[in-house]
Amino acid sequence: MPKLRTTETGHGTREHPFRGRSLAVISDLNREERLYLYRRVRELKEAHRRRDRKALDSFRINDPDFGIYEVFLEDSTRTRESFKNAAHFHRLKFSEFNASSSSFNKSESYSDTFANLIGYDNRMFVIRSKLEGVCRYLAETTERYRRRHDLAGGVSFINAGDGRHEHPTQELLDEFTFLEDLDWNNREIHLALVGDLYHGRTVHSKVHGLGLFENVTVDLVAPPELSMPRPYVEEMLLQGFTVREFESIEDYLSHQDPTDGQPGAAQIARLWYFTRPQLERMGERVLRRAAELRAAITFDPDDQKRLRENTIFYHPLPRHREHPTIPVSLDDTRLNGWERQSANGWYVRMVLLAMLAGRIGEDYPGPVGPQPVEEEEFVRDVTSETRRNGTDDSVQEKRRYSEGIRPIRDGLVIDHIFTGAPPEKIRGHLATLISVMKLHGRGGEWVSTGSDGRCKGLLFRPGHPGLEEQAVRKLAAVVPDATVNLIRDGEVYRKYRLGHPRRIEDLPELICRNEACITHPDNGEQTLPRFLRSRDGHYVCEYCSRKHEFTEVWR
Ligand code: NCD
Numbered sequence: 001m002p003k004l005r006t007t008e009t010g011h012g013t014r015e016h017p018f019r020g021r022s023l024a025v026i027s028d029l030n031r032e033e034r035l036y037l038y039r040r041v042r043e044l045k046e047a048h049r050r051r052d053r054k055a056l057d058s059f060r061i062n063d064p065d066f067g068i069y070e071v072f073l074e075d076s077t078r079t080r081e082s083f084k085n086a087a088h089f090h091r092l093k094f095s096e097f098n099a100s101s102s103s104f105n106k107s108e109s110y111s112d113t114f115a116n117l118i119g120y121d122n123r124m125f126v127i128r129s130k131l132e133g134v135c136r137y138l139a140e141t142t143e144r145y146r147r148r149h150d151l152a153g154g155v156s157f158i159n160a161g162d163g164r165h166e167h168p169t170q171e172l173l174d175e176f177t178f179l180e181d182l183d184w185n186n187r188e189i190h191l192a193l194v195g196d197l198y199h200g201r202t203v204h205s206k207v208h209g210l211g212l213f214e215n216v217t218v219d220l221v222a223p224p225e226l227s228m229p230r231p232y233v234e235e236m237l238l239q240g241f242t243v244r245e246f247e248s249i250e251d252y253l254s255h256q257d258p259t260d261g262q263p264g265a266a267q268i269a270r271l272w273y274f275t276r277p278q279l280e281r282m283g284e285r286v287l288r289r290a291a292e293l294r295a296a297i298t299f300d301p302d303d304q305k306r307l308r309e310n311t312i313f314y315h316p317l318p319r320h321r322e323h324p325t326i327p328v329s330l331d332d333t334r335l336n337g338w339e340r341q342s343a344n345g346w347y348v349r350m351v352l353l354a355m356l357a358g359r360i361g362e363d364y365p366g367p368v369g370p371q372p373v374e375e376e377e378f379v380r381d382v383t384s385e386t387r388r389n390g391t392d393d394s395v396q397e398k399r400r401y402s403e404g405i406r407p408i409r410d411g412l413v414i415d416h417i418f419t420g421a422p423p424e425k426i427r428g429h430l431a432t433l434i435s436v437m438k439l440h441g442r443g444g445e446w447v448s449t450g451s452d453g454r455c456k457g458l459l460f461r462p463g464h465p466g467l468e469e470q471a472v473r474k475l476a477a478v479v480p481d482a483t484v485n486l487i488r489d490g491e492v493y494r495k496y497r498l499g500h501p502r503r504i505e506d507l508p509e510l511i512c513r514n515e516a517c518i519t520h521p522d523n524g525e526q527t528l529p530r531f532l533r534s535r536d537g538h539y540v541c542e543y544c545s546r547k548h549e550f551t552e553v554w555r
Contacts, residue, residue: 017368019358020123020154024135025545026168027208032366034212035186037351038176040360042184045347059350061090061357067122068353071097072160073104073129078317078342079160079169083126086349090357095122109525110518114138115145124156124356132165133518133543137527156356163516164199164281165544170316171205173348175212177341178271181312188215192268194249195221195275195297195325197228199282202316203275207232208239216241219269221252223296225286226277231538231547238535248296253306270308274299274315274325274338298325304335312337373532378476378499379469382483386495411443412464413485414475417457423447425551426457429479432554433459436478436509437471457482472496477504480550504539504553505530511555517544529553 023029029037040059047055068087072080087094097117104113114125127134135157142155161167178189189210193203197220210216218241220228227245236243246252252268277294279287286293299313313326315338330336355361417433418426430445445459457479466486467475475484476498486494504510505528512519512529519529519541531539531553538547 016358016362017364018355018361020156021356021369022135022139022157023168023352023356024133024139024157024159024162025166025208026171026205027211027370028168029172030367030370031212033364033368034172034175036361036364036366037172037348037355038179040355041176041344041347041351044351045344048347059089059354059360061092061354061359063357064091064093065121066090066124066357067093067095067120068124068126069095069097069117069122070160071099071125071127071129073099073127074161076128076160078345079128079167080126082345082349083158083160083353085346086353089350090353090359093122107524110134110138111141111145111525111527114142118142118145118151118155119149123154124158124353126158126160128160128162130163130516131518131523132163132514132516132545133541134162135159136543137518137525141527154358158352158356161201163544164201164204165516166205167201167316168205168209169349169352170202170345171209172352173341173345174202174206174273174314174316175209176348177314177337177344180340180344181271181337186213188217189213190217190219190267190269190271192219192221192252192272193228193275194252194272194299196226196277197222197275198226199278200275203228203273204232206273207235210236210241211239217244217269218242219244219246219252221246221249221297223247223293225289225293226297234536235534249299249303250296253303268308270311271337272311272313274313274319276315276319276325294323294325298323299327299330301327301329304330304333307335311335314338314341317342373502375502376499378480378501379472380497380499381494382497383493383495386492408460408462408487409490410464411460411462411487412439412466413458413460413487414479415456415458415483415485417459417479417482419450419456419481420454423455426455429551429554430457430459432509433478436507436554437475439464466494472498473501474507476501477507478554500533500537500550502533503530509555510553512541512544512546513548513552514541514544514546517541517546519543 021028044059070080070083084094102113139157146155159166159168179186182189191210193206197203210218218236220243222228224247233243246255255268277290277297279290313330313335315326317338319326326338418429426447434440439459439461441461442463443459443461445457447455447457450456467484472484480498480500482498484496484498485492508528510529511521514520515522517529518525519527530542531548532542534540534547539550539553540547
């Protein structure tokens with residue numbers, strides 16, 4: 001049991017709903033938790049406006065031994081500085097990690113680096129990195145370190161932007177600002193996302209973030225080279241968002257005349273969220289067309305008259321000093337929502353730190369944590385069903401599962417492998433099956449054509465001693481939809497039909513195809529990915545959220 005510590009500020013007990021939690025992706029805080037956070041941010045902002053010291057103090061962590069570390073492996077102004085200022089507000093021990101002169105340059109791993117820093121009584125890490133999924137990963141590996149050394153519980157990892165993946169604290173301050181402008185009503189939102197939707201992690205966090213609102217219409221305004229990656233669009237549709245796509249601001253504005261006042265989905269949005277073209281992440285081919293791409297997503301001040309009344313522009317910033325997509329001449333107009341948005345970042349981060357440190361949040365009444373993954377049974381023992389059916393399947397099977405002309409007396413037969421897939425795909429997967437399940441040895445495997453003309457894979461291993469339940473479950477991760485027959489004395493004594501497991505994990509043959517993922521072998525962390533089945537039957541990496549077809553998750 002790790003030792004628990006209680007300090008004067010009250011952190012260190014187990015019962016607090018937020019203490020010691022991490023924020024790797026926006027959905028690590030559920031909807032009710034985020035609404036609670038926004039309510040507290042409103043209070044803090046108001047207390048700050050009134051200079052109400054007593055109210056402000058009720059948010060302060062106020063503990064010089066409580067360590068918070070900023071680790072920025074990519075450039076930043078607002079995120080880094082607002083966290084730093086939030087830490088000063090809280091009167092904490094604040095440190096900045098100097099990555100450029102650290103042992104990262106001697107090829108030290110992330111997990112070793114951070115384990116060290118935890119040893120010096122640091123309780124929070126704010127991390128920005130090119131690698132995706134770092135915070136989820138470190139929250140797991142450092143937990144093991146903490147146990148080994150019997151250290152106090154609750155170390156939080158806060159994602160301050162990981163590659164092209166997510167930027168959850170930006171999403172928090174964006175949502176807070178939208179609510180501020182929608183009279184705190186989260187019933188509906190109609191938002192235009194304009195700019196580099198391909199690279200922009202702030203808009204990727206919107207895919208789950210906007211689920212805060214009951215009714216969501218999103219207009220995506222970007223040329224094809226900068227358009228929102230398809231998996232994100234599909235995810236928005238799955239969540240019931242109305243999604244429309246436009247190739248440029250001009251295309252969007254001319255889509256309909258906003259002055260005709262027609263309500264409903266045909267109208268353009270009143271809230272516009274701009275993102276800058278992230279040239280530093282683009283390849284040569286796209287860069288050659290930079291000027292043209294920029295033009296498609298730059299707002300022309302002459303177009304103000306074509307906007308809806310009370311339109312507000314947002315931008316996570318920075319904007320380019322020579323080529324701003326929101327021209328500087330608009331700073332003094334009522335379109336300017338981006339400056340208040342940016343200032344809100346400080347309040348939001350102060351409250352977030354207070355919650356994760358356990359200073360506030362005790363009174364939060366709602367459900368805690370992200371929605372749990374519901375496990376489903378995915379292995380069905382159909383031995384008795386098959387027998388009862390009277391179709392005498394076992395007799396047919398005895399006939400079918402033969403080794404050459406001799407029926408198998410004892411062993412294992414896996415049938416219906418990837419039925420309907422092209423033969424070369426089935427063959428490739430048979431090889432994966434043999435390697436993952438260590439089914440090398442005597443027997444055979446082949447692709448055959450069923451009575452319905454579809455191809456399927458079949459593998460048999462005479463003399464195989466049979467599989468334990470755990471091994472059958474593992475098999476479902478490799479060959480879902482297959483049937484497994486265990487044969488003894490010429491009889492199928494056990495027959496299973498395999499379904500699709502919710503999670504695939506703990507297998508050395510797994511790989512996440514995203515080269516920026518912390519688990520990718522090129523990144524040297526020597527760790528394995530874990531996949532969760534999505535509602536549309538894909539497997540999503542639990543670190544970087546990359547969606548995979550089932551066959552892609554295998555090396
Ligand atoms: C963004 C980021 O770094 O993701 N900025 C920010 O944190 N406010 C957006 C960007 O870099 O364009």
